[in-house]
Amino acid sequence: MTCAGDIDATMRCCTLCPRRCRADRVSGPLGVCRAGSVVKVFRWGPHFGEEPPISGSRGSGTVFFSHCPLGCIYCQNHPWTAGGLGDEVGVAGLAGILRDLAAKGCHNWNLVTPEPWMPQIREAVAEVRGSGVSLPVVCNTSAYANVETMSEYRELCDIALVDLRYSGAACAAEASHAPDYPVFARRFVRWCRDTLGPLRIGPDGIATGGTVVRILVLPGHAEEAVESLRYLRNACGRDITVSIMSQYTPAHAALSRPGWDRTITEEEFARVTDEAARLGLDEGWTQPWASAVGNDVFLGANMQPGEGTVAAGVEAGVSLGSNLGNRAENIRKALDALAATPGVRLVAVSDFYETEPVDVPPEFADARFVNAAAVFSVSIPLEEWSRRCHEVEDALGRVRTGYHHPRPIDVDLLWFGEETRDEPHLHLPHPQISTRRFVCEPLAQIRPGLRLPGLGATVRELLAALPEKPAVTPLREGDTP
């Protein structure tokens, strides 16, 4: 365990990260990251937007530390990483936060950008563990890290959630002022793989240890990601767990930097995912490319300081249908009610379509439907979201009288991030996406390039393979709503 004297000595000549500033963080002048000597935190809370075995059903107990040695021009968390916002909580305050996250039932302690604070975190974790409370520690890092430092603080890295952002010095210099990033990051990823091993998941589906490497595809720099994948394949083997991310959203200085001021294209993302497939790197996750569009939920500018669930939305799709009463109005009311749910944001809605009923009893054959599809960003657990969809149906007068009887509203979950389920009342992704034109056609309007797990093709391709009948036609102005 670190003692206060050790913390003081480290703070007076800091060499914790590859910048090796030798800064006196007690008396100044400060180093590149601008961190002082008292541990500072911007926000903490259960996080439902990490990879499935990290977030689980109760959330990952995430602590967003202030200050960061890397300083990326596009950092979504820049208000507290570059801007230094946050509260000086000290070791005792940090221990209280860790206890609070454990009491909330979080699966792990997820330390985001912990590098400048390793001595203080060690002391806080030791204090909490000494009182009999313990969770696995996720070291959530840019990988711009000294292997020597991480070896010294080995107990703060049960699970490495580690980025591999750049392969070349030029790109690393341009975007993070760190031409030496590839050298340090590759060395650290290799250390994680050798020391922590591959990702291990318990019988409850929650990660217990090991390594996840995140590949964030950057605009105009897909080749950086491709080279990182090739490195991983050679250095770590095929069983390394890889999370390929499409969510780059320009923020901070990137908003005014040509080339960095856009999301990635579908072609750029496909270039990276195709290479991962070619290399046989099939352990892990691939974000839907659609996450690249309109994903501003995770932007730090939207996050408040202090305690709270982290609003990192999982993209979730729903299909809506109505064939009773004012059908279009019913769908609008359902969309409004769903969007008003705390932790939920409406991202996209299709046009409304009138459709011939499918598989209904003969007496209801004339009860034509109005259908639509919508995409939400959802930061509540799947079970809660499913319950909420049922509540909205009930609130709008849905009475479950019989199979395919007329109903004022039907809200079907189509997908929820990368979740796959095959349960009596929950199939994800929903099998009707590939078999029903009334689901696929509205969805193809707002997410044509979406490729969901297990469906094998994009929504656009699925739609092209469906028969024209039963017909689905856009609901026009003047049609009976």
Ligand code: SF4
């Ligand atoms: S943690 Fe901060 S002060 Fe310490 S070496 Fe890195 S950038 Fe410099």
